[in-house]
Amino acid sequence: MSGTSLDGVDGVLFDADALAVTGHVHAPFSHALRDELLALNSPGDNELHRAALAANAVARAYADVVSQLLEATGTPRTQVAALGAHGQTVRHRPDGFDGYTTQLLNGALLAEQAGIDVICDLRSRDVAAGGQGAPLVPAFHRAVFGAQGQDVAALNLGGISNLSLLFADGRTGGFDCGPANCLMDGWIARHRGLAYDADGAWAATGQVLSGLLAALLAEPWLALPPPKSTGRDLFHLGWLEQRLSDGQAPQDVQATLLELSARCVADALKAQMPQARTLIACGGGALNGALMRRLAALLPGVAVQSSAERGLPVDQVEAAAFAWLAHRFVERLPGNLPAVTGAAGPRSLGALYPA
Structure with missing residues (x-):
């Protein structure tokens, strides 16, 4: 892969x-x-x-x-x-x-x-x-993470985030949520020459820009109902640049991009499986402590776990x-x-x- x-x-x-x-x-x-x-x-x-x-x-x-x-x-x-x-x-x-x-x-x-x-x-x-x-992983997530009688969500945090909804009654849903790492990785590569923001450390030095966040969340694709999928065709640095304003500090943009990634997932889960009490995360973004903590804060009452806790390392x-x-x-x-x-x-x- x-x-x-x-x-x-x-x-x-x-x-x-x-x-x-x-x-x-x-x-x-x-x-x-x-x-x-x-x-x-x-x-x-x-x-x-x-x-x-x-x-x-x-x-x-x-x-x-x-x-x-x-x-x-x-x-x-x-x-x-x-x-x-x-x-x-x-x-x-x-x-x-x-x-x-x-x-x-x-x-x-x-x-x-x-x-x-x-x-x-x-x-x-x-x-x-x-x-x-896409996504094609929900059937596999059902096989390895599904729990009888429980509503469980599985989350892949790659370049794009996608959710698998493993319903207690045996139904399985799933869809792409929006950008996970692709924008954060591109932004830190441009400004700091790094491949990714390890543990969200650079984002943690910035402040979320509420106006920019609102502009990013206004993307019409995010409001579409499932089934839906996306990729770099939509979410790339050019898309971000169209929404930036002069004078925005790079670290604040990075903090806002992390918040965007977390909000896309949290909003989607609340809309499609509000009764979920467990979220199992995998992919490289699951190693970003700041992103995982933000997900947990946005999803009170939901146990946000790494797939490693279920016996399958995130990578x-x-x-x-x-x-x-x-x-x-x-x-x-x-x-x-x-x-x-x-x-x-x-x-x-x-x-x-x-x-």
């Missing part, structure tokens, strides 16, 4: 029968690849050529992680049924135009290099069936979800939830590149 935050690749070895991770490797993207993937989120020159080269580079980065993972766990390639590979999202437009989503990855090259059957392009079939293609959940989806493909079982994505029905997700 490599997500909207563009921090690199997480690979897990996943036991589908036990629903357990038995190995994990993280490898950051090279600066050059990260910069190119970020650039490809926006229109530019020679995009087809550049995207093809980037897809090859992503495949090689994935293959390196697979090799490291198998070596670290002492696992022969022949014991791995399939490799579920998300690819790198550079465009996500399920609603506009003719509806499409683009995850850069050369699946054939990955199969050639990894020597394992590759299942990739996991979002397109849901979009073809009229769905958003392994999404990769495990796509391994689980690959297993669903192998078993020819549906991977999407039409109630979440809005698709016309259950679909087997992915395309197979045999080893």
Whole structure:
């Protein structure tokens, strides 16, 4: 898995029968690849050529992680049924135009290099069936975090935040909430040359700008009802710049962006599952102590927990979800939830590149 935050690749070895991770490797993207993937989120020159080269580079980065993972766990390639590979999202437009989503990855090259059957392009079939293609993790969250007789919410804090609503009666909902880390990461990179705001420390030095926060929260997409999904197509620094005023201190903007991320989640949870008493957070944002504390403050009566407290470290959940989806493909079982994505029905997700 490599997500909207563009921090690199997480690979897990996943036991589908036990629903357990038995190995994990993280490898950051090279600066050059990260910069190119970020650039490809926006229109530019020679995009087809550049995207093809980037897809090859992503495949090689994935293959390196697979090799490291198998070596670290002492696992022969022949014991791995399939490799579920998300690819790198550079465009996500399920609603506009003719509806499409683009995850850069050369699946054939990955199969050639990894020597394992590759299942990739996991979002397109849901979009073809009229769905958003995202989020796809709620079905997995139900499998690992669902609790009989309890309303539980699971939250992924990547570049974008998305909620899974695991209702006590067995129903599962889910949708994207808004920006989680993508704006905060971009802002601190511009002003301090850092990849992310560790523990929200820089944001903690600033004050929330109420006028800016109101302008950010006025984004019409935030008021849309589910099903809905989003990405860097909407939430990027250009979107933020249109709402800034002269004289705003960078640290105050950062504090406001953290508040925006927390408010998007809290407002969405109150609207869609007001009876929730447990929120299980994963993704890189779950390591941001300031963000987690703000979520807890905005959600009185809700126990805000890390997924690590449920036995699954925050940086392994999404990769495990796509391994689980690959297993669903192998078993020819549906991977999407039409109630979440809005698709016309259950679909087997992915395309197979045999080893």
